[in-house]
Amino acid sequence: MDNLMHAIETQGKALDSDVLLVDSFLNHQVDVSIMEEAGETFAKAFAGVKIDRVATIESSGIAPAAFTARALGVPLVIMKKQTSRIMTGEAVHVPVRSFTKGTVYELMCKKAFLPEGDSVLFIDDFLASGEAAFGAMKIFEMCGCQLAGIGILIEKSFQAGREKLQEKGIRTVSLARVASMETGHVSFLPADA
Numbered sequence: 001m002d003n004l005m006h007a008i009e010t011q012g013k014a015l016d017s018d019v020l021l022v023d024s025f026l027n028h029q030v031d032v033s034i035m036e037e038a039g040e041t042f043a044k045a046f047a048g049v050k051i052d053r054v055a056t057i058e059s060s061g062i063a064p065a066a067f068t069a070r071a072l073g074v075p076l077v078i079m080k081k082q083t084s085r086i087m088t089g090e091a092v093h094v095p096v097r098s099f100t101k102g103t104v105y106e107l108m109c110k111k112a113f114l115p116e117g118d119s120v121l122f123i124d125d126f127l128a129s130g131e132a133a134f135g136a137m138k139i140f141e142m143c144g145c146q147l148a149g150i151g152i153l154i155e156k157s158f159q160a161g162r163e164k165l166q167e168k169g170i171r172t173v174s175l176a177r178v179a180s181m182e183t184g185h186v187s188f189l190p191a192d193a
């Protein structure tokens with residue numbers, strides 16, 4: 001997706017060789033046109049695949065996932081990182097370690113929003129080591145759902161996530177694949193869509 005790659009090139013800042021700051025269009029301020037195009041691109045890429053709902057993890061996955069759900073005409077489910085005091089009903093929980101942030105959080109979803117037998121497309125902003133994706137997949141499995149595929153805005157291809165998903169035979173569509181971020185310059189691999 002050229003607009004996304006252009007935004008990464010012109011607005012993204014490599015904080016070091018591992019972390020890309022994209023808070024001007026993705027993580028803090030949001031470029032809604034790019035998110036809308038991303039949603040439409042994911043919907044096209046997964047056309048023909050049975051998708052009953054789209055799921056993401058709060059917070060930065062919500063914008064692209066919402067446009068994907070809209071384009072596919074299915075509900076969006078936002079998996080939570082914090083339990084709420086007003087939560088009712090049965091929920092599933094999985095601990096997820098964030099290597100980038102050095103924290104562990106409890107990923108949570110109400111079973112009622114991931115009905116058994118449904119096919120779920122997982123959308124997220126970044127793919128790094130794949131911990132969030134594997135946590136989400138564990139949640140789907142605990143709810144009796146199938147994974148339809150994974151859509152990622154920015155894949156850091158120099159980290160292990162993509163390879164781990166490929167080893168499991170999981171179809172992953174990344175709209176921007178960052179090969180390296182040396183000396184402030186971002187280089188890309190060919191995107192999946």
Ligand code: G4P
Nearest residue numbers: 019020022058059060098099100126127128129130131132
């Ligand atoms: P992983 O899930 O692929 O293993 O990734 P990791 O644990 O390393 O990432 C955890 C969090 O850090 C995620 O956000 C992810 O989106 C974000 N992240 C990973 N690499 C980068 C990067 O290079 N740049 C930026 N800006 N973020 C990165 P999160 O905790 O879910 O935060 P948010 O969705 O609330 O923004």
